[in-house]
Amino acid sequence: MITELGHFALILAFLVAIVQTIVPLVGAHKRWPGWMAVAEPAASVQFLLTAFSFVALTYAFVVSDFSVRLVWLNSHSAKPMLYKISGVWGNHEGSMLLWVLILTLFGAMAAWFGNGLPPTLRARVLAVQSAIAVAFFAFILFTSNPFLRLAVPPFDGQDLNPLLQDPGLAFHPPFLYLGYVGLSICFSFAVAALIEGRVDAAWGRWVRPWTLAAWVFLTIGIALGSWWAYYELGWGGFWFWDPVENASFMPWLLAAALLHSAIVVEKREALKSWTMLLAILAFGFSLIGTFIVRSGLLTSVHAFANDPERGVFILAIMVVFTGGALTLYAARASAMEAKGVFGVVSRESALVANNVLLAVSCFVVFVGTLWPVVAEMFFDSKLSVGAPFFNMAFTPFMVVLGLLLPVGSMLSWKRAKLGRTLRQLTPAFILAVLLTGLFWTMQTGNSLLGPVGVFLGAWIVSGAAIDLLNRTGRDRDLSRLRRLPRADWGKAVAHTGLGITMVGIAGLMAWQEEDIRVAKVGEPFEVGAFELELTGVREVRGPNYFSTMGDVIVRKDAEQIAHLNPEKRNYPVAQMPTTEAAIDYRVLRDIYVVIGDEQENGGWVMRTYIKPLANWIWAGSILMALGGFLSLSDRRYRVAAGARKARAPRGVPAE
Numbered sequence: 194m195i196t197e198l199g200h201f202a203l204i205l206a207f208l209v210a211i212v213q214t215i216v217p218l219v220g221a222h223k224r225w226p227g228w229m230a231v232a233e234p235a236a237s238v239q240f241l242l243t244a245f246s247f248v249a250l251t252y253a254f255v256v257s258d259f260s261v262r263l264v265w266l267n268s269h270s271a272k273p274m275l276y277k278i279s280g281v282w283g284n285h286e287g288s289m290l291l292w293v294l295i296l297t298l299f300g301a302m303a304a305w306f307g308n309g310l311p312p313t314l315r316a317r318v319l320a321v322q323s324a325i326a327v328a329f330f331a332f333i334l335f336t337s338n339p340f341l342r343l344a345v346p347p348f349d350g351q352d353l354n355p356l357l358q359d360p361g362l363a364f365h366p367p368f369l370y371l372g373y374v375g376l377s378i379c380f381s382f383a384v385a386a387l388i389e390g391r392v393d394a395a396w397g398r399w400v401r402p403w404t405l406a407a408w409v410f411l412t413i414g415i416a417l418g419s420w421w422a423y424y425e426l427g428w429g430g431f432w433f434w435d436p437v438e439n440a441s442f443m444p445w446l447l448a449a450a451l452l453h454s455a456i457v458v459e460k461r462e463a464l465k466s467w468t469m470l471l472a473i474l475a476f477g478f479s480l481i482g483t484f485i486v487r488s489g490l491l492t493s494v495h496a497f498a499n500d501p502e503r504g505v506f507i508l509a510i511m512v513v514f515t516g517g518a519l520t521l522y523a524a525r526a527s528a529m530e531a532k533g534v535f536g537v538v539s540r541e542s543a544l545v546a547n548n549v550l551l552a553v554s555c556f557v558v559f560v561g562t563l564w565p566v567v568a569e570m571f572f573d574s575k576l577s578v579g580a581p582f583f584n585m586a587f588t589p590f591m592v593v594l595g596l597l598l599p600v601g602s603m604l605s606w607k608r609a610k611l612g613r614t615l616r617q618l619t620p621a622f623i624l625a626v627l628l629t630g631l632f633w634t635m636q637t638g639n640s641l642l643g644p645v646g647v648f649l650g651a652w653i654v655s656g657a658a659i660d661l662l663n664r665t666g667r668d669r670d671l672s673r674l675r676r677l678p679r680a681d682w683g684k685a686v687a688h689t690g691l692g693i694t695m696v697g698i699a700g701l702m703a704w705q706e707e708d709i710r711v712a713k714v715g716e717p718f719e720v721g722a723f724e725l726e727l728t729g730v731r732e733v734r735g736p737n738y739f740s741t742m743g744d745v746i747v748r749k750d751a752e753q754i755a756h757l758n759p760e761k762r763n764y765p766v767a768q769m770p771t772t773e774a775a776i777d778y779r780v781l782r783d784i785y786v787v788i789g790d791e792q793e794n795g796g797w798v799m800r801t802y803i804k805p806l807a808n809w810i811w812a813g814s815i816l817m818a819l820g821g822f823l824s825l826s827d828r829r830y831r832v833a834a835g836a837r838k839a840r841a842p843r844g845v846p847a848e
Contacts, residue, residue, distance in 0.1 A: 203246040203333065209235055213231065216231045229313065233304040236323070266284065266351055280357075282366050296322070300381075309399075321384045328513070362421045372408065372410035373479050412445065436485055444478045454467055480514065483507055484507045538604065539608055557583075557587050600656075620655065628648070654688075654693065678827050682823050701805060707800070708802075717748075738764045740761065741788070759786045772787055784803060786802075
């Protein structure tokens, strides 16, 4: 019964979304307060109905109700409870319901915390957000209904993809969607402002917290996915430039650009047109990512569906909303006239450079992701664009961005003196050069990637520290640091996180050691500075799998430092094997061991990696997210905090 109630709640939410789309827009156009006021309760009701629908589907998974087709396809009675719950979004239909739940959550939050917005703008924001919801409610109900029943319920389910039965991937989609879908509210703010014909500093202040929140969650989601790929897939990598990885990375790049350009709108009322375009494109690329994952256009281990009919529906949604917003953007060009002027050397110019680098790098990723499809469609040629292309084409933009970041963050607004800023950053430059020299002398081989990464990381981190130190005044009163706004601390922490991530990526790619061999029980072998010994292999039974588990002793200088248990698992219900790497995590390196098949001579295939600075990648990501949360906690950056209220239209009471 609860399944039918969940389906009915989803239909009701769809109807409420239609009302919320039409009535507030008409009310804002006619200046009718009563009609505009419909948006706020409708947004709350829409979210609550969708939440109930999601809870109903979750309940079906928890109790293993195999009369529900989706539960039968993606669950099993022997599966651990965590993976029964994560199975709700480990498939196309359930993940789309999560997509819409988060979409309506952001709409409800705009209603709950948008009291500082002008009534007409708030009504239009909520109406546009609801229009997006209408499209996706229709998509779910007409093409991807998660509540379909089976006429004859089977005894048990077909289980969830074993690769998805992992804690890291259980939490990865919700965080990713909070960022991915969260960009919809930035899109709604942009379209509402274009309809209103007004873009000013207050708009920049309103849109920044939403952009920052979406960027933070997207950062966490991408980092969780990267960490999962590192330890679960057994390939030893953290990023593979997979089309679905790129689908989330492109909106992240544009969200970072939007976050910085909105600062210029708020502070100087410049870059209005560019910021509007970024708000539209950031969500547009989220829709492109949704299309890539669910259309079957590109093959990926992460793809949810391979259904052209669903792909056409999503493509239509993307064309209507992105195309419609860009058309409105062109029609309202006169409303986005820049007021602030600034010199070539200024913080505004640095932020423009930041935006250009991020946008172009996003375009590079976009071209590399879709070029195989273009080549096959128009040139009848099958191509594969992999990591070598992306590393060569993408890395230079990040290097330039890393070089400019400390300088740009310390330049003055409007007009600045470059020489003065560079003199202040001299200690950071010297430290970066010294660390580069140290790592260069330690490095084996001739690759410049490691030293360059260390230089950029040290340059960015020490530059952030000097930026904070300069805020203590000429007398270097460190007590002033305690009184700095949290947003300043957030910026410093986020930039530090980026620098640490750059060091981790460069170190891992430049200095990794790899060994593949047939290891025999009781015969030690050396990899780098470490000695490894396979002491035994045993059969282990898990809750819903069988495992072949190796016992590996790791020694250094004849002293045991780790005992690792790599596994090969077999899930009998799904009839799918998985590889479970065993990793000895340390601050400066990981030892990564994977066991393969038994050989005829009695040995076992083993792959061993020594991965320097691997954990710095995720430590830096955590710091970037923490910096975002610190900025969000600053009262100046809460929704509409401190923004001047617009004069209320005639007949509309000020709020």
